[in-house]
Amino acid sequence: MSVLDADLSRFVAATAEGHGRLELLVRGARCAACLSKVEKAAAAAPGVAAARLNLTSGKLSVTFKAASGDPNAVIQAVEAVGYGAGLYDPEAASAVQDREGRRLTVALGVAGFGVGNVMMFSVPVWAGLFGQELDASTRTVMYWLSAIVATPCALFAGQVFFQSAWASLKRGKANMDVPITIGVLLTLAVSFSETFLGGPHAYFDAAISLIFLLLIGRWLDHQLRAKAQSAARDLLAMQARIARRIDGHGVEHGTPVGEVAVGDRLAVPPGERAPVDGVVEAGVSELDNALITGETALWPVAPGSALHAGALNLGGRLVMRVTARSEDSTLAGILRLMEAGAQSKSAYVRLADRAAAIYVPVVHTLALATFLGGWLLGLGPREALLRAAAVLIITCPCALGLAVPAVQIAASGRLFRKGVLVKSGAALERLAEVNHVVFDKTGVLTEGRPRLIDGDAQALALAAPLARASRHPLAQALAREAGPGPVAAEAHETAGLGVEGVIDGRPARLGRAEFVGADARASHETELWFAIDGRPPVRFAFADTLRADAARTIAALKARGLSVEVLSGDMAAPVSRVAAACGIERWRAGLTPQEKAAAIDGMKARDLKTLMVGDGFNDAAALARAHASMAPGAAVEASQNAADLVFEGDGLMAVVDAIDVARAARRRALENFGFSALYNAVAAPAAMLGLVNPLLAALAMSGSSLVVMLNALRMTWAARS
Amino acid sequence: MTILLFLAPASLMLALIGLGAFLWTVQSGQYDDPAGDAARILLGADDDRPLPDAPPADEAPRP
Numbered sequence: 180m181s182v183l184d185a186d187l188s189r190f191v192a193a194t195a196e197g198h199g200r201l202e203l204l205v206r207g208a209r210c211a212a213c214l215s216k217v218e219k220a221a222a223a224a225p226g227v228a229a230a231r232l233n234l235t236s237g238k239l240s241v242t243f244k245a246a247s248g249d250p251n252a253v254i255q256a257v258e259a260v261g262y263g264a265g266l267y268d269p270e271a272a273s274a275v276q277d278r279e280g281r282r283l284t285v286a287l288g289v290a291g292f293g294v295g296n297v298m299m300f301s302v303p304v305w306a307g308l309f310g311q312e313l314d315a316s317t318r319t320v321m322y323w324l325s326a327i328v329a330t331p332c333a334l335f336a337g338q339v340f341f342q343s344a345w346a347s348l349k350r351g352k353a354n355m356d357v358p359i360t361i362g363v364l365l366t367l368a369v370s371f372s373e374t375f376l377g378g379p380h381a382y383f384d385a386a387i388s389l390i391f392l393l394l395i396g397r398w399l400d401h402q403l404r405a406k407a408q409s410a411a412r413d414l415l416a417m418q419a420r421i422a423r424r425i426d427g428h429g430v431e432h433g434t435p436v437g438e439v440a441v442g443d444r445l446a447v448p449p450g451e452r453a454p455v456d457g458v459v460e461a462g463v464s465e466l467d468n469a470l471i472t473g474e475t476a477l478w479p480v481a482p483g484s485a486l487h488a489g490a491l492n493l494g495g496r497l498v499m500r501v502t503a504r505s506e507d508s509t510l511a512g513i514l515r516l517m518e519a520g521a522q523s524k525s526a527y528v529r530l531a532d533r534a535a536a537i538y539v540p541v542v543h544t545l546a547l548a549t550f551l552g553g554w555l556l557g558l559g560p561r562e563a564l565l566r567a568a569a570v571l572i573i574t575c576p577c578a579l580g581l582a583v584p585a586v587q588i589a590a591s592g593r594l595f596r597k598g599v600l601v602k603s604g605a606a607l608e609r610l611a612e613v614n615h616v617v618f619d620k621t622g623v624l625t626e627g628r629p630r631l632i633d634g635d636a637q638a639l640a641l642a643a644p645l646a647r648a649s650r651h652p653l654a655q656a657l658a659r660e661a662g663p664g665p666v667a668a669e670a671h672e673t674a675g676l677g678v679e680g681v682i683d684g685r686p687a688r689l690g691r692a693e694f695v696g697a698d699a700r701a702s703h704e705t706e707l708w709f710a711i712d713g714r715p716p717v718r719f720a721f722a723d724t725l726r727a728d729a730a731r732t733i734a735a736l737k738a739r740g741l742s743v744e745v746l747s748g749d750m751a752a753p754v755s756r757v758a759a760a761c762g763i764e765r766w767r768a769g770l771t772p773q774e775k776a777a778a779i780d781g782m783k784a785r786d787l788k789t790l791m792v793g794d795g796f797n798d799a800a801a802l803a804r805a806h807a808s809m810a811p812g813a814a815v816e817a818s819q820n821a822a823d824l825v826f827e828g829d830g831l832m833a834v835v836d837a838i839d840v841a842r843a844a845r846r847r848a849l850e851n852f853g854f855s856a857l858y859n860a861v862a863a864p865a866a867m868l869g870l871v872n873p874l875l876a877a878l879a880m881s882g883s884s885l886v887v888m889l890n891a892l893r894m895t896w897a898a899r900s
Numbered sequence: 901m902t903i904l905l906f907l908a909p910a911s912l913m914l915a916l917i918g919l920g921a922f923l924w925t926v927q928s929g930q931y932d933d934p935a936g937d938a939a940r941i942l943l944g945a946d947d948d949r950p951l952p953d954a955p956p957a958d959e960a961p962r963p
Contacts, residue, residue, distance in 0.1 A: 211939035234936030284926050292919040296912060324908055 188247050190266050190433065198228065199243035201250055205232060206263035216260050224256040225249065239264070266421065266433075280405055283398045286336040290391040293332025294384075300325045301384040305874040315377060322374040322381045329383035330367060337363050337390045339397060355535040355580065358542055362571040363389060369568040372561075380565060385572045385876045392577040392884045400584035403591055404603055422454040423447070425498065439501055447497045449650055452489055457499035459484045464494030467652070477705065489796050489815060493652055495673075529605050530845075531583045534852055538579060542863075546570045549867045562869070569866040572876050574859045578883040582851035585891035590844035593894060598827040599837050606823030609807040610838060611845035612788050616736055617779070617801070619793035620747035620757050623811065624831070625723040627794070629653055629705055631660045633720035641682070642709040642719070645670065645689045649678040653707045653721055654689060677707075687711040723753075725760055732831040733761045739838065742787075746775050748797045776800040792834055794818055809834060840894075847894055851887045858883045 191199040208217050214232055221230035221241055228244045230253075241253055250266060257264040300321045307313030337360070344356035363386050370381035422439045423431045423446040431446050436454045439445065444460065447453050459482050466478040468490050477493065480486065486499050546567045553563030584604065591601040601607055618624050629652060631639070643661035646654040648670030667687065670680035677690010688695045688710050695708035697716040710716040726732075733743055745766035747754045754768035770778065779801045782789045791798070791805035794814035802808040802821035810822035819825055826833035862879055865871055871879075925931070 211942040214936060214939050215943050232936065233933040234939055235933045281926060284931065285923060288919065288922045288926065292915060292922075296915050299911060300908075320904070328912065 188249065190250050191243065191248050193246045194242075197246050199246050199248040201241040201243070201248065201253065202266075203239040203241065203250070203253065203257070204265045205237050205239045205257060206265070208232060208234060208237065208262055213262070217257055217262055220256045220260045221253050224252045227253060280401055283339065283394065283401050286339055287391070287394045287398050289332050290336035290387060290394050293329055293336070293387040294391045297325050297329045297384045297387055300328070301873065301877070305877075308872055308874055315379075318379070319374060319377050322370070322383065325381070325383035326371065326374060329387040333363060333367060333387045333390055336387075336394060339394065340390070353535075353539050354532060355539070358539050358571070359389070359393060359575075359580075361543075362568075362575060365568050366572055369565055373565065376561070378561075378565075380569075380872055382568065382572055382873055382876060384873060385575075385880065388877065388880060389572065389575050389577060392575075392880065393580045396577075396580040396584045399581075399588045400604060403584065403588045403601075439504060441501050441504060443501045445499050445501060447486075447492045447499060449492050449494060449496065452491050453486045453497075453499065455488050455501050456503040457486045457501045459486055460498045460500050462495050462497035464492050464497050467491040467493055529583070530608050530848055530852075531579065534579055534582075542571065542574050542859075545574070545863055545867070558869075566867060566869050569869075569871045569876065570863055573862045573866040573871055573879055575880055577880055578851065578855040578858065578887045581884055581887050581891075582855060583848050585888050586844050586847040586851065586894060589891050589894035590840050590847075594824075594837060594840050597833065597836055599833050600825045600827075601837075602823055602825075606807060607841045607844055608848075609788075609823065610790065610841035613741065613790040613807050613838065615742045615744070615782060615787040616790045616792065616834070617744050617746055617782075617805070618763075619791075619795065619798050620745055620749055620754055621723060622794040622813065623726075623792050624729050624745070624757055624761055625725055626829070627723060627813065629656045629721035630724040631656055631719060632722045632724070633718075635717060638709060638717040639719070641711060642687070642689055642717070644682050645678055645680050645687050645709070648672075648680055649689065651678070653705065653719075654678065656721055657689075657707065657719060682711065685712040692716075725757065726829065726831045728830050728832050729761045732835055733763055735832070735835045736838075737762075739835070741790075741838075746770055746778055746801070748772075748775070748795075770797075772797040772800050776804050779804045790834075790838070793822075809837065844894060847890060851890055854886060854890070855883065 191201050194200050203221075205217055208214060214234055217232050217239065218230050221227060221232075221239060226243050226245060226248045228242045230239060230241045232239045239257070241248075254264045254266075303313060304318055304321050307318060340356040340359045340363070343354065344360040347354040347357060366382050366386040366389075370383050370386070373379075373381045421433045422436050422443075424434045424439065425431055425444040425446055439455055445454065445457065449464070459480050461482055463481050464479075466480055466486070468478050468487070478490075480497070485502075486497070549570050550563045550567035553566050554560055558566070587601075587604040587607055590607055591604075594601055621627055634657075639657065639661055643658060644665050644667040646657040646661065647664070647666045649655070649658075649672055651672075667680035667682045670678055672678045673690070673694070677688060677694040679686070679688045679690075681687070689707060692698070692706070692708050695710045695716045697708045697710070697718070705721040707719045707721065708716045709719065736743055743763050743765070745754060745758050745761075745763050747766070747768050748770050749768060751768040754766055758764075758766040767778065775797060779789055779791060783804075783806070788806040791801050791808045792810070793799075793802050793808070794811050795818060796815055798810075799815075799818045799821045802810060802818055807824075808822045809824045809826060810818045812819075812825055812827040814822070814825070824837055826837070858879070862871075865875075930937070
């Protein structure tokens with residue numbers, strides 16, 4: 180984020196001790212040297228008492244000496260030593276605390292303590308199974324000691340499952356936590372009664388190890404989500420939603436967009452986006468609406484012109500009067516569509532839950548049949564209940580509970596190294612099912628920024644010094660093409676027209692046709708004119724060029740049996756050109772955001788599982804409604820929010836990589852389910868026949884979990900080799 | 901076998917001390933910034949104190 184010159188003191192919160200506190204997001208800090216550089220720079224900024232950087236989350240906490248302070252000074256200080264710095268919204272900063280993660284870590288620690296120490300008493304019992312010297316009374320003492328350790332640990336650490344099971348039962352459904360809860364509680368109860376009666380088999384160790392192994396799965400799943408959430412938050416914090424409100428004295432104040440009211444005057448300097456809908460009050464400029472409508476042509480504005488939220492100001496400084504609050508802006512309609520899409524996504528049933536839907540009734544029927552059947556066949560209620568508990572323990576869903584999270588954390592780690600951020604495990608599951616891919620054009624198939632396509636090399640060298648003096652994106656594209664070199668003297672930029680200056684003592688102009696004195700012919704190409712020293716003007720033409728690997732990506736997708744389509748808001752001519760260049764036969768142009776979302780719904784009705792790849796406001800609704808969605812890291816906030824995966828970098832091949840990894844993860848998860856089913860097919864009958872003892876239960880449980888984990892780790896090994 | 905009556909509680913006590921220490925490390929936020937803690941040990945001596953006015957790590961910053 181660039182340094183803001185507006186007053187940002189609104190972002191400093193006062194603590195109870197009377198010091199101002201500021202949260203900044205720092206980008207690019209990776210090592211000890213970065214850490215000390217950033218902290219020293221921030222601490223040296225005026226008014227700062229102390230600064231501490233969290234290297235894991237990238238969050239810099241700054242404490243001011245007084246109750247308020249100047250965030251600009253800190254941002255400037257951090258940027259001066261070479262790191263990016265952005266403001267956290269105060270509300271977003273308070274949401275950073277990861278309570279759920281801490282609760283799971285504590286539960287995991289307690290369960291680990293229980294498992295480790297129960298083993299101390301279990302090993303003598305197991306040894307007794309092999310005819311070692313252990314009389315019945317010593318065994319009972321061992322069981323009582325096991326009970327003292329395992330029961331409180333299981334009841335404490337198991338709350339994660341108990342609460343979730345209870346919530347699920349209240350809704351009239353049974354998730355995976357219901358059999359876990361019943362299994363653990365029944366096991367504890369039966370073990371107590373067996374110990375009390377001096378019986379040979381008690382399963383305190385099994386109850387606590389069950390919880391320990393399942394908590395590992397939960398913890399992994401949470402880590403995956405927490406990591407993705409914090410990364411997504413970082414992306415958004417870098418485009419912190421700040422409006423520059425102008426007060427009665429003409430002073431700019433940085434204000435969170437949510438607090439902007441109708442009638443406020445806002446400043447929109449070149450290079451920034453209009454935060455809300457409004458009308459231009461002063462200033463002349465050109466707007467880039469590509470992210471809102473997908474149109475690549477620039478849009479000239481003058482006082483009185485309407486301005487949509489998200490439009491990028493390319494030319495001069497604009498002052499706008501707000502006509503709609505943030506919630507009511509153009510975006511609001513799109514956001515409503517997005518919410519509807521998010522609801523349909525939350526209805527998606529995850530792989531593990533689908534497995535649970537089969538597993539739960541089968542296992543409970545088996546346990547009940549064991550109890551009733553055993554009793555009827557003359558085993559007596561005590562032995563029958565013990566066997567029923569053994570069935571529940573031995574068929575424990577440990578392997579099922581670990582099967583999916585272990586695979587998904589390995590898969591998302593692999594994608595993360597390739598610059599693809601996975602927001603949730605469910606996103607990977609949906610991505611694996613995709614059979615149709617829809618691309619947006621601007622910013623996805625193309626780079627989303629202009630590049631010189633037609634222009635004389637000699638004229639380019641002449642115009643370059645003037646182009647380097649300008650902030651206009653077309654001039655910057657020209658300067659990029661020409662490479663580094665001298666800058667024109669006395670350069671002066673006229674907003675919305677062009678830049679003039681002196682090159683080698685000769686006056687020159689670069690800009691629109693009428694500014695340079697060329698005859699303004701109607702042209703649908705983006706162009707820039709250059710004239711020097713009275714010579715006839717020269718024309719440069721620009722176009723949004725394809726991403727380098729766009730055609731290769733489409734070919735790779737087709738090779739994987741996926742159909743490909745383009746949905747764009749741009750005009751038909753450029754869309755058909757891009758589609759042809761990429762090798763895509765099906766395309767539609769001139770679509771509004773609503774039409775895009777409707778098109779996605781239409782595909783759903785035809786049983787296509789669609790992956791939407793888009794970056795603009797106009798794609799957000801379609802992204803939220805598609806079966807799975809991806810957005811590039813340069814996309815607008817709304818689209819990054821709506822997308823399941825966000826990919827960084829210039830390459831489009833990330834889409835293919837993500838699909839490959841998601842499919843591989845699905846295969847691994849299904850293998851794990853298959854293994855669990857096979858294991859249960861052997862173990863359950865053994866338990867029903869009473870062939871299981873505590874040692875066998877412990878071995879079977881940890882053994883099956885280990886196999887599932889190792890299978891998941893193949894995802895990581897495959898990436899390394 | 902009476903030695904068990906002494907050894908079992910003794911070993912449990914030791915384990916409980918370990919568990920208590922672990923819970924303390926979680927509560928005091930020692931797992932919040934593993935990368936930063938690994939880096940800080942390489943830096944000069946006196947900058948690893950917490951912020952003078954920092955709220956306790958388990959409290960959300962006041963808005």
